[in-house]
Amino acid sequence: MAAKPEITFRGHGVSPGVAWGRALKIDSQNRVMLRVEVADPESEVARFLKAVEMSKIQLQELKGRLEEKVGVEHGVILDAHFLILDDRVLREEIVERIRAQRANAEWAVTQATERLIAAYKSLEDEYFRERHSDIEHVAERILLNLSGDSAFGLGRLPEDVILVARDFNPSNFATMDLGRVRGLVLESGGRTSHTAILSRGLRLPAVMGLCDILASVSTGDLLLVNGDGGQVIVHPTHEHLENARRQKEALAAAAEAAGPMETAAATADGMALSLRANTELPHELTAAIACGAEGIGLYRSEFLFFAHPHGFPSMEEQRSVYSTLARAMSPHPVAIRTLDAGTERLGEGGERSTNPSMGLRGIRLSLALRDAFREQVEAIVRAGSDGNIEMLLPMVSTVEEIRQVKDLLAEVRSGLERAGIPAAPVPLGVMIEVPAAVLVLETLAREADFLCVGTNDLIQYVMAADRGNPAVDYLCQPLHPSVLACLGRIAEVSGRMGKPVRICGEISSNPFFAVLLVGMGFRQLSMTPLAIPAIRRALGKVSVAAARRVAERALTLATTGEVYDYLVPEVSCLVPIDLSPYEKEIRPSRHE
Numbered sequence: 001m002a003a004k005p006e007i008t009f010r011g012h013g014v015s016p017g018v019a020w021g022r023a024l025k026i027d028s029q030n031r032v033m034l035r036v037e038v039a040d041p042e043s044e045v046a047r048f049l050k051a052v053e054m055s056k057i058q059l060q061e062l063k064g065r066l067e068e069k070v071g072v073e074h075g076v077i078l079d080a081h082f083l084i085l086d087d088r089v090l091r092e093e094i095v096e097r098i099r100a101q102r103a104n105a106e107w108a109v110t111q112a113t114e115r116l117i118a119a120y121k122s123l124e125d126e127y128f129r130e131r132h133s134d135i136e137h138v139a140e141r142i143l144l145n146l147s148g149d150s151a152f153g154l155g156r157l158p159e160d161v162i163l164v165a166r167d168f169n170p171s172n173f174a175t176m177d178l179g180r181v182r183g184l185v186l187e188s189g190g191r192t193s194h195t196a197i198l199s200r201g202l203r204l205p206a207v208m209g210l211c212d213i214l215a216s217v218s219t220g221d222l223l224l225v226n227g228d229g230g231q232v233i234v235h236p237t238h239e240h241l242e243n244a245r246r247q248k249e250a251l252a253a254a255a256e257a258a259g260p261m262e263t264a265a266a267t268a269d270g271m272a273l274s275l276r277a278n279t280e281l282p283h284e285l286t287a288a289i290a291c292g293a294e295g296i297g298l299y300r301s302e303f304l305f306f307a308h309p310h311g312f313p314s315m316e317e318q319r320s321v322y323s324t325l326a327r328a329m330s331p332h333p334v335a336i337r338t339l340d341a342g343t344e345r346l347g348e349g350g351e352r353s354t355n356p357s358m359g360l361r362g363i364r365l366s367l368a369l370r371d372a373f374r375e376q377v378e379a380i381v382r383a384g385s386d387g388n389i390e391m392l393l394p395m396v397s398t399v400e401e402i403r404q405v406k407d408l409l410a411e412v413r414s415g416l417e418r419a420g421i422p423a424a425p426v427p428l429g430v431m432i433e434v435p436a437a438v439l440v441l442e443t444l445a446r447e448a449d450f451l452c453v454g455t456n457d458l459i460q461y462v463m464a465a466d467r468g469n470p471a472v473d474y475l476c477q478p479l480h481p482s483v484l485a486c487l488g489r490i491a492e493v494s495g496r497m498g499k500p501v502r503i504c505g506e507i508s509s510n511p512f513f514a515v516l517l518v519g520m521g522f523r524q525l526s527m528t529p530l531a532i533p534a535i536r537r538a539l540g541k542v543s544v545a546a547a548r549r550v551a552e553r554a555l556t557l558a559t560t561g562e563v564y565d566y567l568v569p570e571v572s573c574l575v576p577i578d579l580s581p582y583e584k585e586i587r588p589s590r591h592e
């Protein structure tokens with residue numbers, strides 16, 4: 001058989017490195033559409049038939065509600081779905097596929113319905129052509145019901161897969177079999193989406209913002225992913241694969257030759273800097289220590305919640321994780337950020353917001369779920385006895401939120417004292433990531449022990465541009481003068497008030513930006529652990545005076561492009577090491 005022609009797609013490389021493997025497509029609900037050989041096809045047939053019956057019951061209920069709301073005549077709309085569920089030929093085809101191929105029900109349903117959908121889509125008559133969406137909805141419902149008792153998910157993956165999806169919920173990283181995943185390819189997503197951040201933390205090459213790649217890839221196709229260049233090749237030639245193999249070996253050799261950095265971080269003229277790690281998954285702790293992090297500047301505790309079978313780990317479970325972090329990093333500090341999730345991420349009961357990033361998220365949700373929040377606060381306070389623990393509040397927009405947390409902290413502490421349980425003081429930090437917080441920074445700074453700037457969110461809220469939407473990537477620009485003005489104000493206010501402040505967003509991992517931040521007056525940066533050695537090396541080449549000169553000039557410029565054009569040659573001159581991989585990260589994506 002002739003080799004399939006190579007197809008190249010270009011998107012945004014959001015996590016560096018090269019990887020190759022077999023594509024594994026994941027559907028919009030992040031379910032694996034993978035063929036798994038089953039030991040007992042008859043029990044798969046039974047699962048499928050049960051899912052069909054459940055679908056019918058649900059449809060009957062939906063039909064009743066529809067008729068109640070909009071009238072009996074509209075209930076017939078759902079009759080088409082009943083007809084598809086009852087279609088004997090379709091049902092027999094699915095059962096036959098399960099038996100003949102000893103396959104899982106999910107795969108058989110997907111294969112059979114995709115074939116039917118393609119047939120409908122090819123019809124001339126527009127009315128009939130449009131009916132394909134009814135089949136899609138029915139397939140979706142059966143798959144949803146299958147997922148309730150499915151044994152096939154991201155926890156059981158084949159070797160060396162490249163995940164391909166429209167979108168990917170980062171909470172999957174907490175439960176999936178990471179040892180088998182080589183790369184990630186998404187149609188959506190941007191550099192500061194949590195999925196991108198985690199991919200970098202996991203050293204998983206990833207390319208995002210690839211429009212329409214799903215239509216050209218089938219599960220099982222060979223893919224080559226280049227996370228540096230933002231390129232994905234479907235059916236790569238032997239020559240391209242060989243080049244990639246050589247590139248990977250050369251990179252590994254270079255990383256080994258660089259060796260660990262043992263000196264404390266400081267500028268060329270001796271100004272001490274504190275470089276800390278952002279972490280979310282347990283194994284990143286090892287990376288943080290190996291890379292010489294002086295503490296965990298941000299522990300994203302929501303991943304503990306996402307990985308938990310019931311959504312809310314108990315106080316004891318949380319305390320044990322926080323204490324492990326505290327002991328491992330001691331004497332350095334560990335900042336536990338309280339749950340930063342929206343209701344949509346915490347399971348089925350959640351409110352469906354059309355705009356979740358502006359909804360009941362972060363500290364807003366914690367204050368609404370007070371009992372669960374109290375458990376987290378108690379776990380943090382108790383872990384404080386095992387090391388240097390800090391508590392960090394996400395998405396703060398008003399001073400009242402901080403005051404409410406302080407009241408709760410006082411309640412928890414006095415409860416512990418009454419019970420004779422030691423409770424060490426835990427500094428309280430506030431994340432500055434909402435424009436309102438920048439505007440009332442002095443007030444917030446008076447209430448908090450320290451400030452932590454979440455630039456990933458700050459950029460999206462200042463620019464009103466969703467950090468996960470490639471269509472507005474050109475606005476989500478860290479070098480935009482409005483973003484720089486916010487950072488300049490934060491540096492000035494915290495300096496004037498003597499309030500410790502650190503930058504926790506992804507910009508800390510970029511040497512060009514790190515120089516700018518030091519020039520503005522920031523001395524603490526927290527970043528993905530693997531970035532620490534490069535940032536330490538780069539900042540060690542620059543004096544505070546030189547960095548300040550760069551920042552002062554950058555703050556006077558009018559557009560992202562002007563800042564970029566100024567910053568790149570200037571910093572490249574100050575830092576005589578190869579910065580080319582980082583330059584791409586800050587290059588403005590022009591709106592064409």
Ligand code: PEP
Binds near residue numbers: 454456457458506
């Ligand atoms: C940020 O917003 O910059 C941040 C550090 O938090 P997260 O990326 O988890 O939203």
Ligand code: MG
Binds near residue numbers: 394433454456457
């Ligand atoms: Mg944030």
